[in-house]
Amino acid sequence: MTSEELLKQYNDWKFRLSVYEMALSIIEIDKLTVAPVAGASYRDERTAFLAGEHFSIMTDEASLNVVKELKESAEDPDIRKEAETYYREIMKIVSIPKEDYVAFQRARDASYDAWVAAREADDYSIYEPHLKSMIEWSRKLYRYRDCNLPLYDQMLDDFEPGMNTAAYDRFFESIKEKLLPFIQKVIEAKPIDESFLYESCDTAKQKAWTKQILLPYLRFDKDWGFQNETEHPFTSWTCENDCRTTTRYFENNVTSSVFSTIHETGHAWYEHNISPKYDGTILSTGVSSGMHESQSRFCENYLGRSLPFWQANYRSLQETFPDVFENISLEQFYRAINASKRSLIRTEADELTYPIHILIRYEIEKGLFSGSISTEHLDETWNEIYQKYLGVHADRASDGILQDVHWSDASFGYFPTYALGSAFAAQFFHAMKQQMDVDAALRENRYIDCIYWLKDHIHQYGARYSADEIMVMATGEPFNPNYYLDYLIEKYSRLYSISL
């Protein structure tokens, strides 16, 4: 084959892959947002077929040879990297029999449906057999891989290339060692009043404020992005100019949707800002889950929970809900949205205790795959571990084991990247502040300047460089979790007047 023919075959193959990826992505967005539940089994069966077609294209032998050749011999380093990345992903699934792959997709859809039903009924037993099935499926599918690493290490590596149990153990050890005693001090300090955040705010007005004030401030543009509503907020995308996010509104928790909106649009900005030259290829996506979370949590916490952010936005919130906020000063509001407490819900947790929620999930995942924890009575196990680390107990399963969607679709190994991403973000924040006046940008309605910094240093590359490489390029040094620990301890010492 001439190199021209080779490239043509390769491009055709990539295009076909991207077709099925787009279709599966839109069908999933539809399923998670608006699709009527009674039609789920009809759709799921057909979606599984499409996933099977994607699998067939991905693992097709002739194309595999093309990819193999290009990863070694392509002149363009972008194409070499692209082909390498495809090759790595193909190798993960190439030995799985297609029937198994399709059956897994179907089981996964059924598991998600069961999770939704279990939440509605607030009954873990509806979900338990499906969770068990997802674990068994994962074991089965990973067994086909030509890899000697322990199962959970493979899973961790899938979401965060290069990471494994040993590295996460070290990371979480430092969190346990430095944060747990500090959290104890915060708990013993004078509590910050945040009760007003839970007063009634009409959800229609919340929506209107989000649409008219918040999204424009974040520069989330409906030409390339759309925000919908779902029980569990998420972000999804088909190409640079098509990023979908969702949020949810609670009458008695007005800032919940605010921070989920800032968080999810952070994900969306990452995808939107990737160089269009990677569109339709495997490089046109965030490089790892940790890096993706670093961007969303950067926006949510490092920007969104800062005083300057609210110097720009608090007045309009006050005007929208005068009954609640009229007599609350900006400073009081800022302290309230950062108040730390022992809480049940991960997505609602403050920055300080957030990594503990992740630590808990990490320990459970490790236990589920080492066999020391069983899905049976996992709702109770969950509560025991929450009691141990955070001193809280979920009376309703939907506030405990059923709160997160991730395990329902077999995304084991994903959670730890949330804490890692928060830690990445601290290091980026440190670097950004040395190069620009972040506070002024937020205060002066130039949130976009922060986004441009992220685009220049992180987003544009997509998956062209590894997370490690991007970290060094953006901050001048390898990942160092101390930025994160220092940031949290400094911020919360100030908030709670704790002398170190």
Place this chain on the structure above:
Amino acid sequence: MTSEELLKQYNDWKFRLSVYEMALSIIEIDKLTVAPVAGASYRDERTAFLAGEHFSIMTDEASLNVVKELKESAEDPDIRKEAETYYREIMKIVSIPKEDYVAFQRARDASYDAWVAAREADDYSIYEPHLKSMIEWSRKLYRYRDCNLPLYDQMLDDFEPGMNTAAYDRFFESIKEKLLPFIQKVIEAKPIDESFLYESCDTAKQKAWTKQILLPYLRFDKDWGFQNETEHPFTSWTCENDCRTTTRYFENNVTSSVFSTIHETGHAWYEHNISPKYDGTILSTGVSSGMHESQSRFCENYLGRSLPFWQANYRSLQETFPDVFENISLEQFYRAINASKRSLIRTEADELTYPIHILIRYEIEKGLFSGSISTEHLDETWNEIYQKYLGVHADRASDGILQDVHWSDASFGYFPTYALGSAFAAQFFHAMKQQMDVDAALRENRYIDCIYWLKDHIHQYGARYSADEIMVMATGEPFNPNYYLDYLIEKYSRLYSISL
């Protein structure tokens, strides 16, 4: 091949077709409701590929032989009918080269995008080249068919099997002959005051009323149906338990969304009520466009614009918008929602002048394909014909030529079925009233009883029987347009106190 093998092949083939149909349907729903416009070209290119895959499966030679054999030799008459129907559809496209088919899909998506842009800019010239292209594409694609009928007759037959220009000419002649002079009398009669319908009604409250009162009254259930919002309301579906509708809200036209909601849920009920034994097959859809429109317009007009419907619903509307309706009696409201006038917008037209809007489109379509009308200055031609029949002139192209989506996706021959459907509905209404107390059902919150009648007599069959067969089964006689003309003249004589 044994008959078992034959059936297995056939079922596999049907399943694969249904997979691509579902994917294309969901992608289209997404496109029409929420997908960000800047991502359109990326998505459209890939959607065209999927349409091409559907085409390949549909026209695959081996499968064609299976279908051919089954339509002749299957024991089960349902399967014979099914195979016959597939065969008819395959024959329509089998000779089209796949490149042409895919290029057409792409052109069609681009044409829709141009229509949206043209409406926004209120500028026909943006749309004109695409409309021209859709006509040229239609000519080109139909030329591949092995059919000697005139082009426009083929198009009419595609939407309404059995219909052609001669039959529609007769139908519209009777409308012209009987209705036009009657409309003249109505115009000269004392006008009905309907000005209050155009007073300001908060759209958020309209939405809430639709969700809390109207949709529950119509028994449109979110388990199997979802209502979204779009510029141009439509209904779409993937299976019996997945029907999507849309509506649009106007602050200064509160009943617009009400009647579009009743109309679109009428389509949705048809699809939902088709026997699940046809799910995933070509028989699991309304038998013709006219039959589909007969169901939506039945619900919208014969039920929704009746006095008993509003005996059940008017009070809650009054309570929602007291400023507007407090001093308007039920009788006044009923007369207002049926007021007849020369109007510009088809979807907002009253029942009496509605067929004239269709007649106009029918004459333009005939002219476009006979060559007597050109796309050039069609905005002006449009106005001339509107002037002639309805005495009105659209100052904005979006109130004229740009108001309908249909031609943008090459659905030529579709419009006439709207008038035909209205006429079908009159005959069904006549039959239904002889068998049940429709007024009591509507008044007593048993709208569903009317739906059950439609299900028993029409919906359940899907495309198992022809429109003609269903008409005879449901009403005891072949289609007779006099039911329609009599209904309109009787209703409007009463409303306008015209003695015949």
